[in-house]
Amino acid sequence: MFKFAFCFFSAFSMASPALLMRVVASAYSVAEKAATIVRNVMSAGDLGIVEKAGPNDLQTKADRLVQMSICASLARKFPKVTIIGEEELPNGDVSEDLIEVGHCEEILKKPCPTQYTGIKEEELVIWVDPLDGTKEYTPGLLDHVTVLIGIAYGGKAIAGVINQPYYNYEAGANAVLGRTIWGVLGMGAFGFQLTEAPAGKHIVVTTRSHSSALVNECITALNPDHVIRVGGAGNKIIQLIEGKASAYVFASPGCKKWDTCAPEAILHAVGGKITDIRGNSFQYNKEVKHMNSAGVLATLRNYDYYASRIPNTVKESLVP
Numbered sequence: 001m002f003k004f005a006f007c008f009f010s011a012f013s014m015a016s017p018a019l020l021m022r023v024v025a026s027a028y029s030v031a032e033k034a035a036t037i038v039r040n041v042m043s044a045g046d047l048g049i050v051e052k053a054g055p056n057d058l059q060t061k062a063d064r065l066v067q068m069s070i071c072a073s074l075a076r077k078f079p080k081v082t083i084i085g086e087e088e089l090p091n092g093d094v095s096e097d098l099i100e101v102g103h104c105e106e107i108l109k110k111p112c113p114t115q116y117t118g119i120k121e122e123e124l125v126i127w128v129d130p131l132d133g134t135k136e137y138t139p140g141l142l143d144h145v146t147v148l149i150g151i152a153y154g155g156k157a158i159a160g161v162i163n164q165p166y167y168n169y170e171a172g173a174n175a176v177l178g179r180t181i182w183g184v185l186g187m188g189a190f191g192f193q194l195t196e197a198p199a200g201k202h203i204v205v206t207t208r209s210h211s212s213a214l215v216n217e218c219i220t221a222l223n224p225d226h227v228i229r230v231g232g233a234g235n236k237i238i239q240l241i242e243g244k245a246s247a248y249v250f251a252s253p254g255c256k257k258w259d260t261c262a263p264e265a266i267l268h269a270v271g272g273k274i275t276d277i278r279g280n281s282f283q284y285n286k287e288v289k290h291m292n293s294a295g296v297l298a299t300l301r302n303y304d305y306y307a308s309r310i311p312n313t314v315k316e317s318l319v320p
């Protein structure tokens with residue numbers, strides 16, 4: 001009798017993975033389709049560039065198509081989830097060829113952390129940056145680009161998917177391009193090799209195209225051994241978890257919730273920390289202000305070292 005009950009229970013639980021795992025498994029496949037769109041738009045050559053707030057705030061055909069693809073695909077499967085995408089697009093039917101119906105079986109096989117097993121659709125908020133690093137995508141700095149799908153519950157980033165459409169581009173014409181990194185708090189992050197930054201060195205990664213006097217003043221105060229200037233919030237978090245940089249420092253408004261949600265979930269899943277420059281954590285409930293007005297400070301290790309060296313003058317210049 002006990003045996004029967006056990007078998008029944010395990011068969012039942014295999015047939016119905018927790019909602020969070022179904023969302024992450026779908027987001028994984030949706031992000032892979034997004035990456036194909038990003039590559040196809042670039043190889044077709046017509047980027048359809050539109051300036052949003054100005055020349056440093058661009059939107060391309062890839063940003064538009066990918067947002068439609070991600071939001072429509074996830075909304076069809078999870079109609080009660082709140083989905084917030086970066087791009088303001090007219091409402092309308094999304095072409096069927098943009099819809100991804102698949103999911104990653106491997107993710108579905110993993111057990112959901114117990115604290116998240118009871119989550120309901122209406123309690124999730126998904127933050128979508130269809131193409132992070134557009135300013136780098138347009139001149140062809142393709143390895144800076146990522147697709148970001150962040151999943152929040154109770155105002156916290158709890159899971160995320162980062163796709164890098166041009167990962168492996170240096171390996172030559174026949175190389176398979178792209179990879180998908182994903183993670184869930186309490187479970188870990190997958191799709192890359194967690195690597196520590198060189199011990200005893202302070203390597204800061206920051207913006208390439210959105211610098212300011214304050215951004216530079218803050219970096220100078222940290223007295224780093226080396227500064228890496230690359231595009232994309234997703235790209236910079238990858239630099240942290242792969243040991244290329246020891247801190248992501250951006251003392252400026254400009255970065256938004258869709259830039260930080262997926263990266264935050266993945267960084268926190270491997271024991272890192274991300275806050276604004278003043279040390280406040282980010283909130284991801286659907287009512288929250290989109291702009292991360294007080295900048296970004298993120299590390300895999302030694303967060304306190306960097307946080308303690310941010311000058312008060314810099315902190316006071318940034319209002320959350």
Ligand code: AMP
Nearest residue numbers: 057207208209210231232233254255259
């Ligand atoms: P970056 O490190 O410059 O690539 O910025 C990370 C993310 O924040 C990207 O999505 C940028 O588009 C966005 N961002 C940062 N600063 C600005 C800004 N001044 N205007 C518009 N977007 C910005």
Ligand code: MG
Nearest residue numbers: 129132133259
């Ligand atoms: Mg972005």
Ligand code: MG
Nearest residue numbers: 129130131132
């Ligand atoms: Mg974007």
